[in-house]
Structures are given as C-alpha cells and as structure tokens.
Amino acid sequence: MYREIIVNAEETESRVCILEGHRLAEFFVERADQRRIVGNIYKGRVNAVLPGMQAAFVDIGLEKSAFLHISDLVESDLLDEDGDEGDGGGRPRNGQPSRAGRIEECLSKGQEILVQVTKEPISSKGARGTTQISLAGRYLVLMPLSRHLGISRKIEDRAERNRLRDIIGDIRPEDMGLIVRTVGEGKDAKQFKEDVRYLTRTWKRVLSRAKKREVPAVVYTEPTLTSSLIRDLFSEDVDSLVIDSKTEFKHIQSYVRGLAPELKDRVKLYDSETPIFDHFGMEAEIEQMFDRRIPLKRGAYIAIDQTEALTTIDVNTGRYRGSSDQEETILTTNLEAAREVARQMRIRDIGGIIVIDFIDMEREGNRRRVYEELRNALRADRSRTKILPISEFGLIQMTRQRVRPSHLHFFSEPCSCCGGLGRVLSPETMVAKAERSLRRLRYRTDRRHVAIHLHPEVAVQMLSNRTGHIRDLERRLEMEIEVVDDASLGREALRIYAVETGEDLTDRASEGS
Numbered sequence: 001m002y003r004e005i006i007v008n009a010e011e012t013e014s015r016v017c018i019l020e021g022h023r024l025a026e027f028f029v030e031r032a033d034q035r036r037i038v039g040n041i042y043k044g045r046v047n048a049v050l051p052g053m054q055a056a057f058v059d060i061g062l063e064k065s066a067f068l069h070i071s072d073l074v075e076s077d078l079l080d081e082d083g084d085e086g087d088g089g090g091r092p093r094n095g096q097p098s099r100a101g102r103i104e105e106c107l108s109k110g111q112e113i114l115v116q117v118t119k120e121p122i123s124s125k126g127a128r129g130t131t132q133i134s135l136a137g138r139y140l141v142l143m144p145l146s147r148h149l150g151i152s153r154k155i156e157d158r159a160e161r162n163r164l165r166d167i168i169g170d171i172r173p174e175d176m177g178l179i180v181r182t183v184g185e186g187k188d189a190k191q192f193k194e195d196v197r198y199l200t201r202t203w204k205r206v207l208s209r210a211k212k213r214e215v216p217a218v219v220y221t222e223p224t225l226t227s228s229l230i231r232d233l234f235s236e237d238v239d240s241l242v243i244d245s246k247t248e249f250k251h252i253q254s255y256v257r258g259l260a261p262e263l264k265d266r267v268k269l270y271d272s273e274t275p276i277f278d279h280f281g282m283e284a285e286i287e288q289m290f291d292r293r294i295p296l297k298r299g300a301y302i303a304i305d306q307t308e309a310l311t312t313i314d315v316n317t318g319r320y321r322g323s324s325d326q327e328e329t330i331l332t333t334n335l336e337a338a339r340e341v342a343r344q345m346r347i348r349d350i351g352g353i354i355v356i357d358f359i360d361m362e363r364e365g366n367r368r369r370v371y372e373e374l375r376n377a378l379r380a381d382r383s384r385t386k387i388l389p390i391s392e393f394g395l396i397q398m399t400r401q402r403v404r405p406s407h408l409h410f411f412s413e414p415c416s417c418c419g420g421l422g423r424v425l426s427p428e429t430m431v432a433k434a435e436r437s438l439r440r441l442r443y444r445t446d447r448r449h450v451a452i453h454l455h456p457e458v459a460v461q462m463l464s465n466r467t468g469h470i471r472d473l474e475r476r477l478e479m480e481i482e483v484v485d486d487a488s489l490g491r492e493a494l495r496i497y498a499v500e501t502g503e504d505l506t507d508r509a510s511e512g513s
Contacts, residue, residue: 003238007226008276009245014225017282018233020380024285026346027407030225037117038403039222041133041206042066045215046111054103057126058115061216064126066115070103072130112215114206120404123308135199135206135220138231138259139184139192140168142199148177155185167192173200183235230255234263242268244276289347290408296340300333304344306408310353313341317359327366330359334370342377351383351402360394371396417490424491427461430454434462434494435473437509442477444508447498451482454494459485 004019011032018026030036042060049056056073057065107113119128135142149168151161167189168178173196184192202220209219222228226243230252234241243249249269256264270276277283288294295301299319305312315337317329341356356374361367367390374396378385387398404410414420425433434452441450454462462470462483474481482499489495496505 005229005233005238005241006276006280006282007241007243007245007248009226009243009248015277015286016225016229017277017280017286019280023343024282024347025343025380027286027289027349028225028229029407029410036120036222036225036404037062037127038120039117039136039228040218041114041116041220042129043210043213043215043217043219044113044115044129046107046109046113049104049107049109051102051104056103056107058113058129059216060115060117060127060129061218062121062127064121066117066127066129067125068107068115068129068131070101070106072118072128072132073103073106114210114219118403122402122405123409134179135202136181136231137195137199139181139187140195140199141179141181142173142196142203143177143179144173144200144203146177147172147175148179150177150179152180152182152184154182155180160185171196176200226252227255231259234260236263238263238266240266240268242270242276242280244270246271285347290411294340294344296333296336298333298336300337302337302340302344304348304350306350306406310355311350313344313354313356315341315356315358327362330361331366331369334358334361334366335373338370338374339377342374342381345400346381346383348408349404349406351400351404351406354398354400356396356398358390358394358396367394417492427458427491430458430492430494431462434458436511437494437496438473438477438479438481440511441496441505441509442479445498445505447500447503447505448478449480449482449499450496450505451484451499452494452496453484453486453489455489455491456485456487457491458494459483 001021002019004022006017006019008015013029013031016028017024018028042058044058044060044066046056047059047065054070056068058068060066113131114133115129115131116133117127118130121127131145133143133145135144149165149172151164155161155164164180164184168180171189171193172178178196180192206220209217213219223231226248230241234256241252243252246269249267252267253264256267270279272279275283277286292305293301293303295318299317301316301318303314303316305314315334317333337358344350345354358370361370371387371389375387378387381400383401383403385398385400387396390396415422418424434454438450438452441447470481470483480499486495494506496509497503498505
C-alpha cells in the first residue's frame, strides 16, 4: 500500500498527516507551548502514598501530581512495545523487588524517584507515570532497569525472531534489557550495536542530570513530534516524506543521512505557494474530523459521540437501500462501517472504552464476518486494542490505548452556553424560565419598571403572539416589563435591569437567591 507522510511545520504548531492509499489514516499535532510529555523522564518526590488504592502521587513539577500505581512501580511479566512476551529477568527495578509488593512497602512520602510519563494529563486527571523506564531508538528500545528481552509481535517469521533474539542476547548491555522494534526486522548486528551505543549514552546523561538537579526536574525530554515520528515511522514502507519548512527539511535530511541513508531521497521539500495541506486535500479532511456524522460511500453513515467515560459509535443504513435481501444490505453496511470505524479511531486518536452499535444481523456467520473485518482493519493501528465479539444486542465492546486526550478534546473546549452538554434549552423553555425570574423579582425588590434582556431567538419567542400574555403578567405582578433582544447573550442566559437606575437585578431574580 502506498504510504506518505505530510508535515506542516510552523513556528507555533506542527501538524503531521499519515496517508495510506492516498487517504488520511493518522493525524498528529504539537504546539510550541503545549509540548507532549509522554516519554519524558522526571526526578520527582512522592507526596502521597495511598495503600487503599495501592498507588502513589508524585510531584514532577506539573500542575497536578503524577499517578503511580503499584503495577507501574515494580517489574512483573513485562510486554514489549507491541504486546509480545519476552524473556523476563529477576533484577530489582529502582531498588524494588521483581515481585509485586505493597505500595507502602515500596515507597514513602518524601522519597525521590525517577518517573517516566506514560499518559498525558486528561481532563481532571494528572499524568500517569511508571518507574519501568524505557528509551526508544531507531531499531531497539533500551530498558536500563530491567533484563527483559523481547521482539515485536508484528515480526511474525519464527526464524527471524530467533535470529533477532540471538543478536540482542549477545549485544545486551550488562543488567539491561532490549526490545527489537518492528523496523528492526532484517537488520544486522552492526545496526543494533549503533542503537545500543546511542541509547546507553543517553541513559548515562539521564543519570548525570538526575544527580545534579533539584526535585522536581525533567531529566530527559522526548524528541519533537516531527523527529519522533521520523524515528518511529519513516522506514522502507514509506514511499515519501514531504515537508514545507526548509529548516526542518535540512534537519530531517541530516537525521536520515545518519540513521537510514538509503531513505534520504524520499525526503522532499514542498515550496509551492499553496499551503501544503490544501495541496494534498488534507485540510478538508481535518475539518471533517470533528463532525459527529461520517457518511459512508453507499449512503449509510456512522455517528460518533465522545464522553469523558467512553465513546459510542452508531451505525445506520441512512439512504442506502441495497439489494432485495435485507440481511445482505445490513451486512454490506456493517462491513463498510467496520473499516471506517477503525480509520476514524486512528484519525481522531480516540482511546479508552469504545462501544460500537452495528445494525442487528440475524445470522451468526455474518456477525463473525463483521467482527473479523474490524479486527483486520485494526491491525494497522499502532495503539494497542482489545476487542470482544459482537454481543447478543449487536454491540462490540473494545478498548484502545489512550496516552493523550483525543483530538476533539485537544482542539476544543466545553461550550460556554451548554457547558459541554451538547444541547441548549429551547426558546419555549427559556421564556418560561424568564417569567419565573420576573415573579421572584416581584417579591425581592421594590423596582417596578424593569427590562429583561434575552437572546434574540428567546426574545422573539416571548413577544411572538404573546403581547396580551405579557400585559397580563404586568397586571398580576404590578410591574412594567420591557423585553430586549440582546445578541451578546447565550441562548440560556438572561439579564434583568431596573430601567430608572440601570441596576442589575439578575442575581435577586435567580433561583435559590
């Protein structure tokens, strides 16, 4: 499949699109003032140990303390970067035993430890950390506090796995562990040794900084978004890498020249006046990334709703009528939806718990086909996923690794009008609310001439065919009421003022005041 990396590098923001078959498959963004911290290593201080949760909180210099669970503190049966079991070692990690103990036996308040961030702060939660430190290179991952050996599960050939295991067994630094990354397939011992030399030097620098710096302090920072993606993704499988910054172009060429010189000619500078993402048609796709409803080719569609706890995805036939066989029509829609769902999860970087409501199918064989289609589509996903078969209610439950907020939460914030609910009170409901506020005000002030300011749609609703009703309200409340349309107000907002003095009476009219 044709693969391409498109990089839009600007001073304030860097954006990267990964194209597969000329279609957007993944999207990444990093802002200069909001650098990613996953992979960073901090010298921190334990500020709370919670035996009831078997966890601790560690001050690493961020707004909120990092969360450290017992499972991230001591070495157990480790999995490599792609989930493959390796050869576990019995070496203590950070001075702790290799078998899990109690958190209060391992840590104490005020203790200084090295913590690596594995998950960005999300919503009200702080970052998640681990003491199972790892440093990623081009072909290998070094685990300086473990003797674990592992091979990426995406390297499936048994003979190749054995060859790689023999190589890393010979070159492993004393009392350290290594994992062969997917791009290490077919590489020789010389290339692995160069990676080991670079990573061990990096670890020595980390330890040196940790000794010199006061708590809390960052002692290792992951490369920038562009550099880390070049390291992790730019391989023989990528046909071209196009970037629109001359400075970054030279930097990448220099980086690739030393890392994989055979790929240097695949790095290209884009210098047209048309913005790079517009030229490749990516800007429109990025805009659609926030749409709730995603159309499918035949007229069906999927609807995606993200909440703090989970994401729900609903599949609908829409305008698609298909053949005379209803079951066949539903199967065709579900198969197409399964592929698009997998793609949207990668593009939007949706993580956590995901529930997919496929259209009900009567035949068990068809349900299995949809399940397998989704599993196959997820094979290209670099994030770890776990998927359960379709339930009797036609639902698929799955999880996807979440290390940072989804793009929806990164690019947006809760609506100031609805507070993130996604809906606002109807004009009719707001009119009733306004009238209740005026009734309260009647008994809480001696002002008898007031102006009530409402959103234009609400004001129109209050005045439309209701003039007699307002006059009746004035007689009953013994007040003179002016209705003012105010475009500066949200749909659910209202303000009440005394006409003679301009005094704001809103608080007095509010419920519970």
